[in-house]
Amino acid sequence: MDAFARIVGPQHCLTAAADIAPYGEDWRGVLHNPPALVVRPASTAQVAAIMAQAAVQGLRVVPAGGRTGLAGGSVPVAGNAPSISVSLERLNRIRAVDGVDMSITVEAGCIVEQVQNAASQADRLFPLSFGAQGSAHVGGAISTNAGGIRALRYGTMRDLVLGLEVVLPDGRVLDDMRAVRKDNTGYALRHLFIGAEGTLGLVTAAALKLFPPMRARQTAFVAVQTPHAALALLGRMRDCGADLVAFELCGRRPIALTIQNLPGFRAPVPLTTPWYCIIEIAAAHAGAPLRAIIEDSLAAALEAGECVDAMLADSEESRAMLWRMRESTPDAQRREGPSANTDTCVPVSAVPGFLDDVAGLCAARWPEGHMMAIGHLGDGNIHISLQAPGVVPAVEWAARATGFDDAVADLAVAAGGSFSAEHGIGQSKLRQMARLKNPVALEVMRAIKGVLDPGGRMNPGKVLPGLAAY
């Protein structure tokens, strides 16, 4: 404690139960296990000194970002020896915005929305966008390789990172912060840390890609009868002549729950069909004729039977309302009661069949639960959950829904997909990682972990099954 207090100041070493409790919980309210100490550095040099000191003392280190992760990655594993959490919340400076090179250099504790705003002030776009963007950190988004609603157009966080600064478990600083577009100087080390969920080192800063802003955009809420129809509509919108920046698929139930459980929402169209799409097209040119493009496309879709109703956002306010409604669905669902959740991705063409298979599975094995599906049809990442019938204790529903996540993961992998699309493995998907990840890939990952973190002190019990005992 004294050694860490000398590095960051005693006021940034938290040990009081009330202060450390939030670092021992996840957003879902399922995991509870506080660290022994929370250290809050304000510079890369302080992070390096903390990591060197933790190495000397043989301490386990758990990185904490905005703590919005959905796989328990920032929560110390219960039953392990005590850990220290290193929270990057004070490392939150925008270092540079470059509108010519189209890059922004930021510290890891910057909130994603802060980066969007800094880019926007320079008339540029940082495109990563998801429900927790007002709390999630850049470091957390990098470490989970966050995806979100615009991944179909701009890719996931991995596609947006040009360079990284990382403090390794022994305290060395790996400065790989170039912001250039081409750099073939050997292994692209940054990719090791993107999606590593803090198991290889602490990300302290990143150079990120910027894009021209969306000076024109149009957003629509569209009622469709089936995921097959939604898929046909997705194909149409991809070819519409504007940038398709989002194409979400939502079951009726998550939308209805959001309207019912949260204030300020109303149904954009009568909720008479089982499925809805939220579609956004955009252009960098303010005068691009997007209204005509989306109206023509949806009229043709109606004619072809791909959709049955549509509402076009006619103001920035109604556009924002549609996205707030979409992004509030996890919260509305959480208020409704506990649910078993999944984060699968299948090839876009396989989504309708996959949803049919999961519906069949739920009807056969958990008829009392409510299947909820919502996600990013544009990239094949649909979140399917099994909602408890009413308010029951989370532990009880977890027991009754045992096997749901495994069964859905099996169906996704059988369809050529992934059992973890954008939330990561954390401690929630270790079993699936052991069962479903290619064994050679696991061997290589363990070898890399062994080189960078031979003591197994970085976020132990996460990502790699079988290493929890370190």
Ligand SMILES: Cc1cc2nc3c(=O)[nH]c(=O)nc-3n(C[C@H](O)[C@H](O)[C@H](O)COP(=O)(O)OP(=O)(O)OC[C@H]3O[C@@H](n4cnc5c(N)ncnc54)[C@H](O)[C@@H]3O)c2cc1C
């Ligand atoms: C309502 C809601 C909606 C969401 N929607 C989406 C979505 O659409 N798409 C999506 O991808 N995710 C989504 N998420 C999940 C979550 O927001 C993302 O995973 C986010 O990237 C996590 O960032 P964070 O800063 O909160 O990370 P944390 O939860 O703090 O940490 C996540 C992991 O990264 C590690 N970590 C954090 N910071 C660092 C660092 N600086 N260096 C090394 N390791 C670090 C942690 O140890 C942990 O393993 C959503 C979450 C919520 C609550």
